[in-house]
Amino acid sequence: MSRVIQYRKFGGTEVLEMDQAAEQAVEQDEVRLAVKAVGLNPVEAKTFAGDRRLRAVEVVQRLIHPGRWFEPAASRFPRGVARDFAGVIDAVGPGVTGFAIGDEVLGTLRGAPGLGSKKGALAEELVAPASDVILKPQELSFEVAASLGVAAQTACGAFRQIDLTAADVVVISAASGGVGSLAVQLAVHRGATVIGIASERNADYLRSLGAIPVTHGEGVKERVLAAALGPVTKLLDCYGGEYVKLGFALGLPGRAIGTLVPSPGAIIKGAQFTGSRHAQPEDLQEVVNLVANGTIKIALAHVYPFTLDSVRAAYTEQNTGHVRGKLVVSLS
Structure with missing residues (x-):
């Protein structure tokens, strides 16, 4: 079992919960990693708040996939939180090339955890498509690496x-x-x-x-x-x-x-x-290279521990709109 931050209804930071999740198996073209750090972004608080503009995206998705209109509301929850992550691969699925167990990586869950997705990066264990992951340069800490994706x-x-x-x-x-x-x-x-x-x-x-x-x-x-x-x-x-x-x-x-x-x-x-x-697939790699060689500097405004109260506090700080640089949650 591993810990994960989720929510079961829309609202403020009080809707965030710390839950237990069973170990996840990796499928075709996926990797599993032990998460070391997660970067936070303003859109995530809007997502779990149920921002009406983001809900409109979900309606569009249902129009594209009409079967979703018949899903019960309860089936759309719980939902995960956050997109950007860094960690160490501990399992590699069939069809994956270029990664091995023990590799230090970073990435971002593309298109998640938007209102139509249940997966989020704020978890001790994460399964992600290999296409959402790149190798982490040794020059970057897990905290800086986790702040880059979005x-x-x-x-x-x-x-x-x-x-x-x-x-x-x-x-x-x-x-x-x-x-x-x-x-x-x-x-x-x-x-x-x-x-x-x-x-x-x-x-x-x-x-x-x-x-x-x-x-x-x-x-x-x-x-x-x-x-x-x-x-x-x-x-x-x-x-x-x-x-x-x-x-x-x-x-x-x-x-x-x-x-x-x-x-x-x-x-x-x-x-x-x-x-x-x-964005294009190569964009994240371009920026990672520029950060690794010192051309771009990342300011970490605050690094929070992985507790429920700390994650709630982090999003409360994010919502002030006055954060200089990035907020990160450390799981190390």
Whole structure:
């Protein structure tokens, strides 16, 4: 038996439970690993809260797979929590090549634990498709490795969708957060000029990442224009709210504005709802290599132990929206 964090109804952090799970067998093209660390992401709290936008995704899935309409509500629970993980392989399924028992790996459960999936990474034992896993460089701790999956795929996918190039001047909102701080460094690495929007207390941190810091709030458009010293050509919104409107106010066409937070108004105006949906399999490996060689630095805001109270506290901190870097749960 192994411990796992699950939930049986939608709600706040109080719905999270610590349960016992039987040992899982590996099937074709799967690996099983002893989980050492799990990275947390803001979307996960929205998922177990039953965010209406994410529930709409589940409705779409039922339209694609009509049989799901006849599933009883109880069959859709319990559900797991979190996507990003790092650990050590302890079993390899048929058809798997390139991995062996004892390998240290990292990965992300693609498309999980969205409202249509029951699997999550917050577990002592995890079975995952081999395609969701890559080898962990020795230079990376399990905690740093576990923080990379969603952020890497989100930043790479978004930059692919808005066609970021070295010639761009790109504005990134929530630039000190888990996704934003990685996106800033990736854009700088690719040669772009980066203007990062965050709180005033994060200005020096953004400078250390290679961005030009701009404080959020009233007058942000004027501050962005003053910092840019020329035309802004792209905008990546990692926060939501008014930042898509800021992109249009800066004179950008919809195709040059990417947002990680969908809203009907933004999409109707032509902004790109993007992120990991536009990622490619090689994106995570690219970012892992850049972190391993020191080009991209990952700030771990807080590492929590694997207890129910600590996991609830971690998501409570995540929900403040003021986390600098990544939150990680350690199972080591």
